[in-house]
Amino acid sequence: MDDLPKETPPVRSGANASGSCAAMLAETLRLAAPRQRTIDNHMFRAGRASFRLQLFTAPGQRAVAVATQAEDESPSLTNDAELCAAAVWQQFCPGQELPPVWIERQLPGAFGREPDFQLVTFGETEQYQLHQPDWCTISTEQIVHLVGGPVAEDRGEGYVPPEPEAEPELRFEAIELQRLAQPRPFREECMSGSSGATSRSRSWTDRLLRRRCCWYHSGDWHRVNDMALTALSRARDEDVKAEGMTRYADAYAAAAGASKWERAALYSLYCPPVAIQPSGDDYISNSFINGQHRVQAMRDAGVGRTVVLRLVRPDNPAD
Known part of the structure; x- marks a missing residue:
């Protein structure tokens, strides 16, 4: 904390x-x-x-x-x-x-x-x-x-104000899906059983058969994540910062002939306000700030790796 x-x-x-x-x-x-x-x-x-x-x-x-x-x-x-x-x-x-x-x-x-x-x-x-x-x-x-005597009420002339904390850097990172915490999606009924929220959930097989039950299950997350990982690798070679990844990834998806859904899904992985973001660096023991519905849909599809957003502080040696 x-x-x-x-x-x-x-x-x-x-x-x-x-x-x-x-x-x-x-x-x-x-x-x-x-x-x-x-x-x-x-x-x-x-x-x-x-x-x-x-x-x-x-x-x-x-x-x-x-x-x-x-x-x-x-x-x-x-x-x-x-x-x-x-x-x-x-x-x-x-x-x-x-x-x-x-x-x-x-x-x-x-x-x-x-x-x-x-x-x-x-x-x-x-x-x-x-x-x-x-x-x-x-x-x-x-x-x-x-x-029994006077007491100073101020901070004192010897006070040294702390240095302003450096702003954390946004950084996208490839990660094995199994390292992420168990998501607890709450909007889509087709995901409810995965988090144990309701007995009205569909079975895992039923969810795969009903691919169009919701937006999250209506496209190919394997293809989206293949594009996401390739875009991330190329962006690093070209020194593209996290703030520029939204446009960079979308341009890559358009050039690769991605469908409208695939471009929207890839956009969601690289748009900082909605990117998949675990609540801490110890991924598997934490929850999500954003992304648990997408992670659950990826788990249902058997995706192995995805891209997450981290906030990295310059003074953190672990980063």
């Missing part, structure tokens, strides 16, 4: 939520004591997450960690709250039985909200392992009271 969209801490509402939040704050503020800011790391990293870490400590007192993150940093403090808090606990407070009081702030506020500090408590705690985070807004004044 490379990264999820940044989430927003749940907004508490209602009497029970307010009471719970008030109890969280009251219990935390009972820990108020003069502390020193012993860590101010503008580019602290925990796993893949980066943030400004301010750590306030005092002998005999529970540490307080304030983590601040910019909008363009990912994964977010919200998504990785457990991991980030546990990393600070293990690295800077290994002798403490409990993790630091964890306070986070994301700049600017998500979904147009004003950026505010969030006190995060955890429902389950093991040594350097935290689970079940819960969020509650805490004011700057309350944090100052908690640590």
Whole structure:
């Protein structure tokens, strides 16, 4: 899963939520004591997450960690709250039985909200392992009271914005059909039995006999894929990019005397918005973004190889 969209801490509402939040704050503020800011790391990293870490400590007192993150940093403090808090606990407070009081702030506020500090408590705690985070807004004044001194509210001058991620490259690839996940077509009744969706499906033999039961079964996928694989090989020799494959393949099909159906089918294999696209690189264990009806029709016809579309990131060494 490379990264999820940044989430927003749940907004508490209602009497029970307010009471719970008030109890969280009251219990935390009972820990108020003069502390020193012993860590101010503008580019602290925990796993893949980066943030400004301010750590306030005092002998005999529970540490307080304030983590601040910019909008363009990912994964977010919200998504990785457990991991980030546990990393600070293990690295800077290994002798403490409990993790630091964890306070986070994301700049600017998500979904147009004003950026505010969030006190995060955890429902389950093991040594350097935290689970079940819960969020509650805490004011700057309350944090100052908690640590006994000022706390920085910005990202810090030492912040280094991440480099913009390179756009993934479109790439067509020949693949054995058996490497693809089992499709689950949902539109055509003649395919339903293949995915186990309904008992009203036809047998495999019946589907082959009724070749015109739907668009997907009404043409020769062997011939289409032979053309697709040949076009792909020639396009690589001529350095044709994925974005140019739609016209290139159609011109090849026209020159080869392809029928109207065959040209439409070949077009569907090389048109990026509708090309067969598995949901991940580990093809057989994933589902489809596009193409499961065509793949099922190819399976019914006994096709061995086809062409799929991949999104390849330049920084992925596996690609």
